[in-house]
Amino acid sequence: MRGHVLLKCCLLYVEILSFHWQCCGAFGADDWNLNIYFNCTDSNASRERCGVPFSCCTKDPAEDVINTQCGYDARQKPEVDQQIVIYTKGCVPQFEKWLQDNLTIVAGIFIGIALLQIFGICLAQNLVSDIEAVRASW
Numbered sequence: 001m002r003g004h005v006l007l008k009c010c011l012l013y014v015e016i017l018s019f020h021w022q023c024c025g026a027f028g029a030d031d032w033n034l035n036i037y038f039n040c041t042d043s044n045a046s047r048e049r050c051g052v053p054f055s056c057c058t059k060d061p062a063e064d065v066i067n068t069q070c071g072y073d074a075r076q077k078p079e080v081d082q083q084i085v086i087y088t089k090g091c092v093p094q095f096e097k098w099l100q101d102n103l104t105i106v107a108g109i110f111i112g113i114a115l116l117q118i119f120g121i122c123l124a125q126n127l128v129s130d131i132e133a134v135r136a137s138w
Helices: 002-021 029-034 079-085 091-101 103-136
Strands: none
Touching (some): 002 091, 091 103
């Protein structure tokens, strides 16, 4: 049960990021062929066959409510028509682009975390030294 909750949490982050970065799949929309519900094989009887999750769909400014079925059969269309309905760029290249654009911020965060870790190690070493000094005085 715990793994199921963790999976839902991770899926939510993936959906948010794919909507924000306007991407679909790891390297493209066809990555969804690896999913048992979205693959395009003839043996797949799912209604979502040859589709994508709704987080891959382009936003229609005229719609106030998200159409959760917008990705159905989207990958059966020609690629030119797919680009109108869904995002066809992969999320990994989009993440790499975001990382390059925000490299100084990401590096600053990592340096800050490393400094906090080093500070914690120094405090722990100080505590060990104090304990050893108290032990030696007994």
